[in-house]
Amino acid sequence: MHTLIILGSPRKNGNSESLAQSVASGIMQHPGATVEFIRLNDLRLSPCQGCGGCNKSSTCVITDDMTPLYQKVDDCDHLILVSPIYFYGLSAQCKTFIDRFQARWARKYLSGIRFRHDEQRQGTLLVTAATEGKKIFDGALLTAHTLFDALDMKNGEHLLVRGVDQRGAMQKQTRILEQAVVLGRQIAGSPGLE
Ligand SMILES: Cc1cc2nc3c(=O)[nH]c(=O)nc-3n(C[C@H](O)[C@H](O)[C@H](O)COP(=O)(O)O)c2cc1C
Numbered sequence: 001m002h003t004l005i006i007l008g009s010p011r012k013n014g015n016s017e018s019l020a021q022s023v024a025s026g027i028m029q030h031p032g033a034t035v036e037f038i039r040l041n042d043l044r045l046s047p048c049q050g051c052g053g054c055n056k057s058s059t060c061v062i063t064d065d066m067t068p069l070y071q072k073v074d075d076c077d078h079l080i081l082v083s084p085i086y087f088y089g090l091s092a093q094c095k096t097f098i099d100r101f102q103a104r105w106a107r108k109y110l111s112g113i114r115f116r117h118d119e120q121r122q123g124t125l126l127v128t129a130a131t132e133g134k135k136i137f138d139g140a141l142l143t144a145h146t147l148f149d150a151l152d153m154k155n156g157e158h159l160l161v162r163g164v165d166q167r168g169a170m171q172k173q174t175r176i177l178e179q180a181v182v183l184g185r186q187i188a189g190s191p192g193l194e
Contacts, residue, residue: 001034003080004038006094013167014128016128019161027187028184030188038069044064045064045096047096047099055110058106078187079123080125081126081147084127088138101147123148125141
């Protein structure tokens with residue numbers, strides 16, 4: 001089982017990344033599981049131009065660092081999207097990545113191709129926010145759900161953490177990090193592993 005983890009924060013070793021590392025450690029407890037991290041902020045990604053070029057071919061006309069990511073996402077068994085909350089939504093890095101999957105929306109809804117559609121293939125969202133706002137995750141959840149649907153993945157379990165702001169704040173939340181390890185085990189299909 002291969003998991004692709006998309007890091008959407010510009011902050012290295014920040015709060016959302018700490019959460020992702022704990023989930024990854026849970027996944028890696030499963031024999032044979034593999035994990036690959038992609039840090040979006042290190043890549044050159046153009047925003048979707050809304051040109052409609054993907055409508056017929058299901059392929060994006062832009063060539064940039066996104067190009068190899070389409071194949072990586074197609075090949076993974078589980079996709080984990082990791083982001084801080086910025087202005088009640090996902091980071092710009094994540095949103096740019098997501099919008100480019102209009103090419104996969106076109107593959108599913110315009111070309112009618114159900115790619116690797118099965119209940120095992122899932123998308124997970126990990127997000128951190130500074131505040132305790134009631135609706136703080138609503139926008140991120142809707143966007144992530146729409147992405148996973150376009151990718152023909154099940155909308156899986158998510159981990160949404162309020163009240164962490166300064167770098168290092170997440171590392172002090174040991175109970176939540178333990179939950180993240182358990183989530184990783186569940187993703188890898190071995191919840192009973194110690
Ligand atoms: C540009 C920007 C916008 C932010 N907007 C929000 C917000 O709307 N609500 C909130 O609770 N936190 C907001 N935050 C705080 C981050 O979500 C929070 O610090 C998060 O834990 C950072 O995760 P990271 O360390 O992985 O980047 C914002 C931070 C930045 C830099």
